[in-house]
Every structure is written in structure tokens, then in C-alpha cells.
Amino acid sequence: MSNGSGSYSRFLSGDRDAIEEVIKDYKDGLIYYIYSIIGDMELSEEAAIDVFIKLYVDKPVFNGNSAFKTWLYTIGRNKAFDIQRKRSRITEISLDGAYSVPTGENIEQNYLQQEKCSMLRLAVSKLKPEYSQILCLIYFENFDNAEAGKIMKKSSKQIRDLLYRAKNALKRELEKEDAEYDGL
Known part of the structure; x- marks a missing residue:
């Protein structure tokens, strides 16, 4: 980039x-x-x-x-x-079908990886919006805590606390779905 x-x-x-x-x-x-x-x-x-x-x-x-x-x-x-x-009166739309399966040499492996990603995205989407945002910024977009704090207008301590709570909430959500949890 x-x-x-x-x-x-x-x-x-x-x-x-x-x-x-x-x-x-x-x-x-x-x-x-x-x-x-x-x-x-x-x-x-x-x-x-x-x-x-x-x-x-x-x-x-x-x-x-x-x-x-x-x-x-x-x-x-x-x-x-x-x-x-x-759109505050409109209900949420399901994530099902939002992502396509990538093509590649090992279709089965790609499919399983895509399923894991879809399950993770679905679990993240079920979290509080603040939790979803912080996880997206830190783990999917690779922002550091300071940059995420600027975007979300929070102090570094608030970001650390929010990230801790978000990871625990995600872990609970994945366990509820009986999904593999590799840890963040």
C-alpha cells in the first residue's frame, strides 16, 4: 500500500x-x-x-x-x-451470503478457511457495536491502539479496556456457537 x-x-x-x-x-x-x-x-x-x-x-x-x-x-x-x-428504525440484515468463496488450488481448504472467517464475522457482528468496531480496527485493519483511539475518540486506557472486554465477549460468543477459538 x-x-x-x-x-x-x-x-x-x-x-x-x-x-x-x-x-x-x-x-x-x-x-x-x-x-x-x-x-x-x-x-x-x-x-x-x-x-x-x-x-x-x-x-x-x-x-x-x-x-x-x-x-x-x-x-x-x-x-x-x-x-x-x-436508518434507526430498520432491523439488522443477516451476514449469510455476504461473502463469496475464493477460488484457488485447494478449494476444500479455501472453503474451510472461508467458513471460519464467516463464523468469526458472524460472531463479531453479534457483539456490541463498540466491541465489533475495536476488533475490526485492531485485528482486521491492523491499527494500533493509539490510532484506534483517535478513530473511536477514546483514550488509550479506554481502548485497552474495550479491547479486553471485546475479546472476552467474542470468546464467549464463539464458545456459545461451539466454534474453534484460536485466541486473539
């Missing part, structure tokens, strides 16, 4: 192709992060598109107080919360 701030700076300076680099580098992770908040893949994809449209049209200033990815995910988080407020 290239440095998103460099690509975004080039875009702001007039290089229209540079925004494509930002989108290519960050769209998948941003979609999944937004999904961890709102629980609907289609809405998550639309929200990520809205974030990139905001970058393209509004051209918000990235001041460098954090990593570019942290700044971008904060915009995504705010967009996800906007969506949640607008």
Missing part, C-alpha cells in the same frame, strides 16, 4: 489520477470497517463511495496530525454513524 497522504496531496495539487490510488489502496478495508459499524454490506459499500466522493468534491484538508489511514477511517466512521441515525 502506498502512502495515501502523498497520493491525496498529488490529487489536491491537480493530479486527478492520484485519487484512484487512494481508492484502490483503502476501499476494501474502509468498506469492512464501516460494515463493522452498520452491519449491512451494501450500505457499507455505498458509505465508502460517499467518503471517496467527499474527498473528490469537498477536498477536505489532511493536516497530518495522524496517519492518513486514521484520518480516512474517521471520516468513514462519521459517515457510518450518519447512516445509522437515518
Whole structure:
């Protein structure tokens, strides 16, 4: 992954192709992060598109107080919360069928791995939204605690405590589902 701030700076300076680099580098992770908040893949994809449209049209200033990815995910988080407020009366949609099975040389092994991932995503989706968000940021998107704290607007102690509680809740959920728990 290239440095998103460099690509975004080039875009702001007039290089229209540079925004494509930002989108290519960050769209998948941003979609999944937004999904961890709102629980609907289609809405998550639309929200990520809205974030990139905001970058393209509004051209918000990235001041460098954090990593570019942290700044971008904060915009995504705010967009996800906007969506949640607008659809507060709509019920959650199941994760079943949200992910396709990847193709590869060992289809059976890939299928089993995909099933584990689906079970983990389903278990994470059953947790409190804060737990789901912190697990997504730390374990799926590889943010450190400080960056996750900036995105979620929490202190480092709050993030540590939240992560501890989230891992325990996930462990309980996986045990309830009689799933394998390799530990986090």
C-alpha cells in the first residue's frame, strides 16, 4: 500500500489520477470497517463511495496530525454513524451470503478457511457495536491502539479496556456457537 497522504496531496495539487490510488489502496478495508459499524454490506459499500466522493468534491484538508489511514477511517466512521441515525428504525440484515468463496488450488481448504472467517464475522457482528468496531480496527485493519483511539475518540486506557472486554465477549460468543477459538 502506498502512502495515501502523498497520493491525496498529488490529487489536491491537480493530479486527478492520484485519487484512484487512494481508492484502490483503502476501499476494501474502509468498506469492512464501516460494515463493522452498520452491519449491512451494501450500505457499507455505498458509505465508502460517499467518503471517496467527499474527498473528490469537498477536498477536505489532511493536516497530518495522524496517519492518513486514521484520518480516512474517521471520516468513514462519521459517515457510518450518519447512516445509522437515518436508518434507526430498520432491523439488522443477516451476514449469510455476504461473502463469496475464493477460488484457488485447494478449494476444500479455501472453503474451510472461508467458513471460519464467516463464523468469526458472524460472531463479531453479534457483539456490541463498540466491541465489533475495536476488533475490526485492531485485528482486521491492523491499527494500533493509539490510532484506534483517535478513530473511536477514546483514550488509550479506554481502548485497552474495550479491547479486553471485546475479546472476552467474542470468546464467549464463539464458545456459545461451539466454534474453534484460536485466541486473539
